[in-house]
Amino acid sequence: MLCLVLRLLLVGLGVMCTVCPSMPLASAAACSVPQTRLPTVVEELQLDAVSIDYVVVVDTSGSMQESGLYPRVTGALRTFFAAMKPSDHLSILTFDTAPTLRYSDRVGPDPSTAIGQLPPVADGRGTDIGAGIAAGLAELERPGRGQVGAIVLVTDGQIQADGSPYATAESRAWNSLTDRANRLTANHHIASYAYALAPTTDAALLKKVFHDTVVVAIPPAQVEGYLNRVTEETVRHKATGALQRDAQAGVEATWGTDVAQLNLGDGEADFPVVLRSTFSRVPIVVCDFSIEIKGFDAHVSGAEQPIDLRPGESKEVHVHLSVDSMGGFGFGKRTETRSGTVAFTGTVGTPWSHAITEDLGVPFAPKLTSPPGPISVVGTTGWSWVTLVSIPLAALLLGIALWTARRLRMPKLTGALELMDEGRPVTEFALGGKVYAFGKGKHAIPGKNLVGNVRAVHRTDDYQGGLEHGVLVAAKLGTTRRSARLFSGDSLDIDSVTITYTNYRK
Secondary structure (H helix, E strand, C coil), X not given: CHHHHHHHHHHHHCCCECXXXXXXXXXXXXXXXXXXXXXXXXXXXXXXXXXXXXXXXXXXXXHHHHCCHHHHHHHHHHHHHHCCCXXXXXXXXXXXXXXXXXXXXXXXXXXXXXXXXXXXCCCECCECHHHHHHHHHHHHCCCCXXXXXXXXXXXXXXXXXXXXXXXXXCCHHHHHHHHHHHHHXXXXXXXXXXXXXXXXXXHHHHHHHCCCCEEEECCHHHHHHHHXXXXXXXXXXXXXXXXXXXXXXXXXXXXXXXXXXXXXXXXXXXXXXXXXXXXXXXXXXXXXXXXXXXXXXXXXXXXXXXXXXXXXCEEEEEEEEECEEECCCCXXXXXXXXXXXXXXXXXXXXXXXXXXXXXXXXXXXXXXXXXXXXXXXXXXECECHHHHHHHHHHHHHHHHHHHHHHHHHCCCCCCEEXXXXXXXXXXXXXXXXXXXXXXXXHHCCCCCCEEEEEEEEEEECCCCCCXXXXXXXXXXXCCEEEEEEEECCCEEEECCEEEEEECCCC
């Protein structure tokens, strides 16, 4: 019976609740993600399918041959070409008084085909570096060009180009080259290298056209090593180009269900939230994910964290929303609505973060986006009429049950009770039942306002063994009250009255 009453109380109070601060979902303290090294990132990007445009511009003036530089360069180029992917596009240009396009095609499975197009000796009479750069730039601008390219200039000389538009570095033709290069690099990743094979050259003029050109004066014996670095750096540019599109991507959080009228009939409800990655290549981790509700107070829980998202993946996470009871002793149930706005917050990280920002230098600060939207919860408050009637009725039934159980456990009365007034016997009566009242009729003392009752008790009989039966007498005479446990032959005095108990059962 007691369980029933408690259950009814909980039902009456637990219809709906309010005024508890909105809580974030259980989350990690910070978006700390183990980082992946750049070589692994490059491998996972699967960049082999993206071809690179290589443009090699080689000085073939006579000084290259006379100093023995040209054979070293062609030998180094053979190794350089062999390191390229068969799908990469290669353009080879030579220049002296004018540029000549020697090769423009896929590298293919046999790079010796390309190297075989170079002239066997360098015997030119001039050094028109600007014309050579212009021809190389035209190859990078060709129809069907890739998004990633590299241009390499190798020379040992200074400008010797009388009558050429590029005869001096201050000519307007150089400015035109710069403008073309700027337009190209606005949408393409172009790595640029100028290798000077002599102490005094104009190789650095390539930097006038491509501002990020790496200019290096290298000993002839190290040409091969520096060319190999071009391949490594260009792969990095390829990775940068592949990731550039994801630089502005993020994670979008939306409701997976309509929350404009969310039913909280029991004070709580589950609903899905959809997280969608807009990244095309980068794996993402969402942590510290929480829901912010303004307009009313609620508890939010669920959504195990962190949440991993593959590129382009949408994942549904389940959230539990509860609103504390508006409660109170209202007369009858009624429907109430709480309205406000809801938005999501969270931290977006990736195991590629260090490789992207530190190794490749790509700005990368992904965010979780969620425009605030309306939310309304509908629930009931107050106690129903059934509850209001059931609680006092249940309490009454519980009292009756407890009283009945107590009466059933009480022993029966035996023996007799004698009432004496000032030492004179007045009346004696046998006891029976479980509670016996005296003080009226033949159980009274004339002229005395004596009332009382008797209940059965017992104690262990240390001499005879078993139980000895007795009584608990509670009496009142005028304003005086007395009570005592009496066993056979015991008496209770209350002013001039003596109450004696005799148990005839042996």
